[in-house]
Structure formats: C-alpha cells, structure tokens
Amino acid sequence: MQSQNSADLHADTPMPLRVDRAYDVALGLRSFELMLPDGAALPEFTPGAHIKVQTPNGLLRKYSLCNAPEERHRYVITVKREELSRGGSASMHDDLKVGDTLPTSLPDNAFPLVDNAKAYLFIAGGIGITPLLSMIRSFGDLAPAPWKLIYLSRFANTTAFLDELGQPGWKKNVKIHHSEGQPDQEFDLWPALEKPNTAHVYCCGPRPLMEAVRDMTGHWSPKNIHFESFDEGGKTLPDDKAFQVRLARSGQSFEVPVGMSILGAMRAHGCNTASSCESGTCGTCRTGLLEGEADHRDMVLMPEEMDRHIMVCVSRAKSAELVLDL
Structure with a gap:
C-alpha cells in the first residue's frame, strides 16, 4: 500500500495513521496497532468506540477499538477475513503491512458503556468480542460492578483472545462455548436472560445472535439492552425491490x-x-x-x-x- 498524503484522504477518514504492528490473534483474525506518525497522543476514545478506515483497495470499513481506552499511544483493531465480502477485509489482510499509512476517522461511539450499572452481562458472537473486550479492559484491576462474558464461536482455532480471557483475574467471569464438537451444539442463553434484573446487557455478533437476544429480553427494560452490529446499511435480501x-x-x-x-x-x-x-x-x-x-x-x-x-x-x-x- 502506498503512503497517502492529506490531499488523498477520504472526507470520512481525515487522520492518517501508521501501522506499527500486525499479527494474527486466531485463524482468519488479524490485529493491527495504529499510531500517529510522530508518536503523539491519539484522540481519546471511550469503551465501545469504533473508527472508520479506508482499506488499501479504497473501501470504507468500520472496526471497533479493542484496546483499553487509557492507551493514548495506539488504536488496536481486529479484522476478520470475510471471503464473501466485497474485499475490504481481504485487502486489510493481504495488502496492509507494517509501516503503511491507513486513513482513519476520529473515534465515534454508537455502543457506549453505561458507567453506573449495577452489573454487566456481555454476550459476544465471533468477532463481536472486540468492543466488549475494550469495555472489560477499561475496568482495570477493580471492576466498578460485577460482570460476566458469554463468548460464542464455532471453532476454538477461530476464537480470538483466549489467553487473555483465561487469565486468573477474568476466568471466573468468562464462559466460552464452541458449538462445533459440543454435545449440545448451540449454547442456551435463556437461563442468563430469563429473569430481568438491573444488569445492562451488551450484545455484539452475527444478526441471528442479536435477534435471539432481543427476543429473549423482550420482558427487560429496553434501556438495559444494547446492541452493536457492523452490517452497515443492512444486507440485501433476495426479495428486495426499489x-x-x-x-x-x-x-x-x-x-x-x-x-x-x-x-x-x-x-x-x-x-x-x-x-x-x-x-x-x-x-x-x-x-x-x-x-x-x-x-x-x-x-x-x-x-x-x-x-x-x-x-x-x-x-x-x-x-x-x-x-x-x-
């Protein structure tokens, strides 16, 4: 990827960042650490925030920041390679290298963490772990309220951040379920959602997971249920018409x-x-x-x-x- 000057930047991605590191965190998942070229402090972000980037093939894509918000020297995003997409994720995996410039937006947050919650229930499906991980990391060593993470994926080798989520300070709060090879296959979320309470539920993942959580929380207060999706504009369905x-x-x-x-x-x-x-x-x-x-x-x-x-x-x-x- 060629370095881009400010005249080449898309209006939505006015901030050129340098790729400082690029590394795989699971099969088909790659993390990128982004910094300002001069190493200066980056604009602040809050847990759950995302940035837009202009991929090497010119597409605009939105990715959650998955590092701790107090880290002002870098933004970390994790990209899943989507073989059936229009090529943005493949371009990030194949063409973006350490030292390249990535046009980036300022952070925005459509999935903010409520900071006075009595408890938190995080439900992640696959790559949906990224904004939730930033939230958990923001808690530091002493969480402001009890929290639990239910992390659902199909295969262990495509599940990111297993080592970090298994660390002693977090392990007791984390339930990881791989549907492939499990006797019961699909994880039953109903026991966690059957009785409404004062917890705030944060769900990010594939649309079927979010719809299942929405259906199971219809008796909860809507203010306590939060969703995040990166299916911008919605998927085109076979019977769509102009x-x-x-x-x-x-x-x-x-x-x-x-x-x-x-x-x-x-x-x-x-x-x-x-x-x-x-x-x-x-x-x-x-x-x-x-x-x-x-x-x-x-x-x-x-x-x-x-x-x-x-x-x-x-x-x-x-x-x-x-x-x-x-």
Whole structure:
C-alpha cells in the first residue's frame, strides 16, 4: 500500500495513521496497532468506540477499538477475513503491512458503556468480542460492578483472545462455548436472560445472535439492552425491490434502489440527517414515518413505534412509497 498524503484522504477518514504492528490473534483474525506518525497522543476514545478506515483497495470499513481506552499511544483493531465480502477485509489482510499509512476517522461511539450499572452481562458472537473486550479492559484491576462474558464461536482455532480471557483475574467471569464438537451444539442463553434484573446487557455478533437476544429480553427494560452490529446499511435480501421516498417538509422525492439504504439515497441527493452506527442498532437516525409501510430491519424500535418511525440506515419499504417527516 502506498503512503497517502492529506490531499488523498477520504472526507470520512481525515487522520492518517501508521501501522506499527500486525499479527494474527486466531485463524482468519488479524490485529493491527495504529499510531500517529510522530508518536503523539491519539484522540481519546471511550469503551465501545469504533473508527472508520479506508482499506488499501479504497473501501470504507468500520472496526471497533479493542484496546483499553487509557492507551493514548495506539488504536488496536481486529479484522476478520470475510471471503464473501466485497474485499475490504481481504485487502486489510493481504495488502496492509507494517509501516503503511491507513486513513482513519476520529473515534465515534454508537455502543457506549453505561458507567453506573449495577452489573454487566456481555454476550459476544465471533468477532463481536472486540468492543466488549475494550469495555472489560477499561475496568482495570477493580471492576466498578460485577460482570460476566458469554463468548460464542464455532471453532476454538477461530476464537480470538483466549489467553487473555483465561487469565486468573477474568476466568471466573468468562464462559466460552464452541458449538462445533459440543454435545449440545448451540449454547442456551435463556437461563442468563430469563429473569430481568438491573444488569445492562451488551450484545455484539452475527444478526441471528442479536435477534435471539432481543427476543429473549423482550420482558427487560429496553434501556438495559444494547446492541452493536457492523452490517452497515443492512444486507440485501433476495426479495428486495426499489421504492420511492418522499420528504414531506422539503417536497423532495427519489428512488431507493436495491443494495442502497434510504440514508445512502438521501446522501446521494444532498439530504443529510444524523446517523452513527449505520447498522440499525443505535437509534441515532430515527425518523418520523408519515405514510407507507416500512420493512423494519433495526434492533431499536419497539412494536408500538413501528407505525410512526423508521431507522433510515437499514430499513426499507413494503409499500411502493414511504413519506418521511423530513
């Protein structure tokens, strides 16, 4: 990868960082340590934060910071090689080397850690361990509240950070389950979620895991349940169709094609609205829905809100047109 000067940087990734280290933490998982070229202190971040990077092949990708927030000299991200993706993760694995420059955004946090919780229950699936690990690391030697981690993966050799999670100070709080080769295969989360309490639940991982946790926590207070996803814009489904969006206040109307989110179409037509996670988990892009039937694909809205609101970063339309309160 060629070093890039400031004129070449994407508007979303204005901060050029140097790759100081690159190393595998499990099969198909590689960590990168990023620093400012002059070694100066990096902008602060909070547990659960992420950065966007411009991959060597030019794509923008979002990765959680998995190191402790008090470490101001480096950002650490861990990238899973996704063979079926558009090539961003493969480019990070194959083309990004120590000494290269990686265009990077300032840290943002759509998955903040509640700092006055009575207890924490962390549920990770695969690479979803990364933001949760930063949260646990932020506790230091004396956690502010009791915590437990349930870490689910398929194979032991594709499970990152096993040595650290098995250290004496953490081991008693960590349950790791590999579905492949286990007699019961799938881990039963219901005993941990059956009785609602004052704990805050943080879940990050594949969509089926998050949907299962959402379904099992329907009787919990919504304020205590938190999700993070990196499926930006939502996945394209086989029956997706193009539809029209009309903005009631501005009068503007445009088509949302297959493979593009409402938010992406709005940006393409010069319409900006607040957003953060862009994966339907934080609620920042909540928008009033005035007319039409939405195809809700977020993890935020309650059933009683779905007739009047939509998350424009991931949701689509069942009707031919949606009218938004914008």
